[in-house]
Amino acid sequence: MATADQCTDANDVWLPIPPGEIEGLPEGLHYVHWDAGPDYPADPARCVFYAVPYMKGAEVSLRPLSRMSRVRVVQTLTAGIEHMLPGLDRLPSGAQLCNARGLHDASTAELALTLILAALRDIPGFVRSQDAGEWRTGFRPALADKSVLIVGYGSIGSAIEDRLTPFECARVVRVARTARDTVRGPVHPLSDLSALLPAADVVVLAAPLTEETRGLVGSDFLARMKDGALLVNIARGGIVDTEALLAELESGRLRAALDVTEPEPLPAGHPLWHAPGVLITPHVGGPSSAFLPRAKRLLRDQLTLFAAREPLRNVIATAD
Template identity: 60%
Template sequence: MIPARRGADERMLAWLPVPVEEIEDAPDCLDYAHWDGRGRYPTDPDRVDFYAPPLTKDISTIVRPLAHMSRLRVFQALSAGVDHLLPHLRPEITLCNARGVQDAGTAEMALTLTLAALRGIPDFVRNQASGRWQEGVRPSLFGATVLIVGYGSIGAAIEERLHPFGCEVKRVASRPRWVARGPVHSPSALGKLLPQADVVILSVALTERTRHLADAEFLGTMKDGALLVNVARGAVVDTDALLTELTEGRLQAALDVTDPEPLPAGHPLWSAPGVLISPHSGAFTSAVSSHVNDLLADQLRRFAEGHELANTVAKVAVAG
């Protein structure tokens, strides 16, 4: 448990990405400051005990005050993935992720990219710009086999949205188990499942075990004409191996994340055939702010009352 006070007359300080007035029932026993990542710090960073960073993907902004936060106890990330944060945190800091906050937005993006790529929406947009009417037959999700690689809360949210489309969903995760709609297979089953899938959706966390998971062997095992959708992290895919498959016209891809990221101008992935790219925008929707505020309200109450925090990723004892 993390105590909410250092001394009888000293209150704990939380930096938040939104004004505390927007967080319903934030505990009164804490002090608060709002920092959106721009301009001067709202208080001395050395006083901060609980830090929820600005809502941005700019890692330099997120970590900028950390060097001055000598008293920091809790870092509440606003993303489900935290691989990019770990190198910047001292071992005594408790790191919590935002598991569940981005599920809906990321699942929507996975479905959007899948449908757009299968039905040829990028071609329609290009044809509209040039005033060209071109008909054709495109693949459907109905009757297709979709393999979700990484079946956590985001993977489950993706399946929930796929269900009405009449496709068969198969699942792979590091922890094999049964769920309401069927088995979750172990990664050892990929060799059997990949050749069956018309669509492969990646939603795994980036770890040393999943870095370049979709390598030349993985991609080469996918069936001809299959679609790879990545809403995980760019480095889950070996970009060079994917470029080979795209250039040969054997696979298609729809990517919300890339490696490198941001994808620089002139990178061959931009002009590769059969690829649809969005700028890592899956989780950033109009609904995310309310989910973030709910998460912060719950975590601040737990912190103030000295209870276990939710979504702890890295946790060690913190001296009071």
């Protein structure tokens, strides 16, 4: 809830997008643009709403927090907020940390489908053949009639299933932290993973990185996947034990399509770059043409609620 000093003593809003480019921002607040440059655009102590620069790294994003003594809202432009959680104890009591649930659903789900199809149909192999001027035909796996397991069934996981629907999968199985029913069918709890993995042809990771999911995909998880199965990670690299995955890839038993890795960025010379059966994209699930207009709408809508002293959406944590 906003406090009385928002529009008098302190009412700065820090935006990573120039405020002149966002239509419909509410009046009564002072907007400044900061996208992780070395100099601050204003006194951090006057900031009441901090929209975190997008994909600039935790160190930069957290830097002004210790000086934001009156901030009431920290709004990320990512669904994951693990990079901002270390700064929660720097915030004044009652300050809210909000994520960007829904902002990246379409773009990330598109990439998930792209990675699945490209890996199954061996698009990287065809590109290499084209570069070499080779006509290399033959059969490749199709997505049709495959069983897909989605680990993490929030808004992105649901959007992935939306895009899988026309592809005639034999089965789509949903897993999340807690069990529930949906119009499409049941969502299984994480405790069911061990029993569900052996039947999946494609396993898609769409879960947030938490203490519960960090390292979830380790040697035991991978060993339960069927021979030839494809692991797709569009979530966070820390969910997967990289060494355990490398062992499975190098044996040729599993394949992987990864938009995120651990470490990240993946350094030159890392064995994952050249492991057999792996397709890697550099964390581009969110950065697409869909990002900017949706980010502007999110910021406008949240600031409209903030200025009206209405409850904000997507509140993930509140400082003590």
